[in-house]
Amino acid sequence: METRYLRTLAVVAQTGSFSKTAQQLHITQSAVSQRIKWLEDHFGRELFNRTSTRLLLTDAGKVALEKAHEILALEDQMVEELENLERGHPLRVSCTPAFGMIHLPQALNRFMLRNYEITDIQLLFHVPEQAMIELREGHIELAVIEHCDRMDFEEFATYPLPDDKVVFVSAHTLNLPKGRCELSQLREHTLYVRKEGCSSRSLLENNLRQRHLSLRDFRKTVITDGLVVTIEAVRAGAGIAFISRALVEKDLAEGILREHHVHDFNHQRNRTLVVNWDRRDDPAVKAFISCIFNTLNLPSPVEDDSAAG
Numbered sequence: 001m002e003t004r005y006l007r008t009l010a011v012v013a014q015t016g017s018f019s020k021t022a023q024q025l026h027i028t029q030s031a032v033s034q035r036i037k038w039l040e041d042h043f044g045r046e047l048f049n050r051t052s053t054r055l056l057l058t059d060a061g062k063v064a065l066e067k068a069h070e071i072l073a074l075e076d077q078m079v080e081e082l083e084n085l086e087r088g089h090p091l092r093v094s095c096t097p098a099f100g101m102i103h104l105p106q107a108l109n110r111f112m113l114r115n116y117e118i119t120d121i122q123l124l125f126h127v128p129e130q131a132m133i134e135l136r137e138g139h140i141e142l143a144v145i146e147h148c149d150r151m152d153f154e155e156f157a158t159y160p161l162p163d164d165k166v167v168f169v170s171a172h173t174l175n176l177p178k179g180r181c182e183l184s185q186l187r188e189h190t191l192y193v194r195k196e197g198c199s200s201r202s203l204l205e206n207n208l209r210q211r212h213l214s215l216r217d218f219r220k221t222v223i224t225d226g227l228v229v230t231i232e233a234v235r236a237g238a239g240i241a242f243i244s245r246a247l248v249e250k251d252l253a254e255g256i257l258r259e260h261h262v263h264d265f266n267h268q269r270n271r272t273l274v275v276n277w278d279r280r281d282d283p284a285v286k287a288f289i290s291c292i293f294n295t296l297n298l299p300s301p302v303e304d305d306s307a308a309g
Helices: 003-015 018-025 029-043 059-087 097-102 104-114 128-136 199-209 227-235 245-253 283-295
Strands: 091-095 121-125 142-147 157-171 190-194 220-224 240-244 257-261 268-275
Touching: 003 018, 003 029, 003 059, 018 029, 029 059, 091 097, 091 128, 091 283, 097 104, 097 121, 097 142, 097 227, 097 240, 097 245, 104 121, 104 283, 128 142, 128 268, 142 199, 142 283, 157 199, 157 227, 157 245, 157 283, 190 199, 190 227, 199 240, 199 268, 220 227, 227 240, 227 245, 240 245, 245 257, 268 283
Parallel strands: 091 121, 091 142, 190 220, 190 240
Antiparallel strands: 142 268, 157 240, 157 257, 157 268
C-alpha cells in the first residue's frame, strides 16, 4: 500500500472535506475521493460517514487513522535517518545563556571556519538539570554546564573549565559602595534573579541559606528568563543582580555598573564540559571541544583532526 493513501486519509480526517484536502495536497478532488474509496474497498469498511456536511470518521475510520499515524511516523523517521546518513550526524551543543552570550559566538566561529562539511548544527540553552537529561537521552552531544553543587558526571566524559565569577552589580546611581559591600545594604534594593534551576540563582540561594535568609529578604524580587532584560534593568538603576562578571565586564570597566562582593559569600561557580560517551571520538565533537578551549585561551584536551587541515 502506498503511504500517500494514508496521508490522504489523515488530511481528510483533519479537514472533514474532500475539496479542502485536495487544496492542501495539491491534487484534484477526484483523486482524493478515489484514494479514500480504494482504502474502503481494501479494508472492506466505510471509513467516513457522508450523511453530514462534514466528513466524520466511522469507528472503522478511527481505527484506520490511528494506525495510519503510526505508519506515517515510522516512514518520517526512516526518511530522517536516511538523510542523516548522507549528511552525517548532527552536532547538538548545549550551554547556559551566560556562556552562550560570552563565549559561544567565538567558539562557533572557530568551528565553522574549520569544518565546512558540517551542515547540521544545533545550539541550545539549558539549565544544568535539563542539560543532563538531554545528554542522558542522547538529544545532545556535549554541554557546557555551570554548577555550584557537585553533580554526578560518571556516565559522561568530562573536561573541567575555568570557574566563572558571579557578583552583585548595580548602577552607580544607587550609590552602593564598590567592592566589599554588606548584604544588608544590598537587601534594601530590588533583586533581579534568574528562573529556578539556573546556576547563578542556585549559588545565590545557597549563600543566603547559610545566613538563614532567602530571596524574599530583598526589598523586591523580579524573576526573569532573559539576561539582556536583567542587565538593561540594572543599567537603568531599577535594582541589582547576581550575575556572571564576564557578562558586564565592559560596563564595569567604563563605570556604568559597579560590582559588589559580600564577605564569606561564594562568588565562584564551576564550569564543566560534559560529553556523551557515544560521541566523544566523533571528529566534529572533538573539534568543537578544541574550539571551546581555544576560545578560553587554553590548550585542547583532545586531539583535533580538523586543526591539522
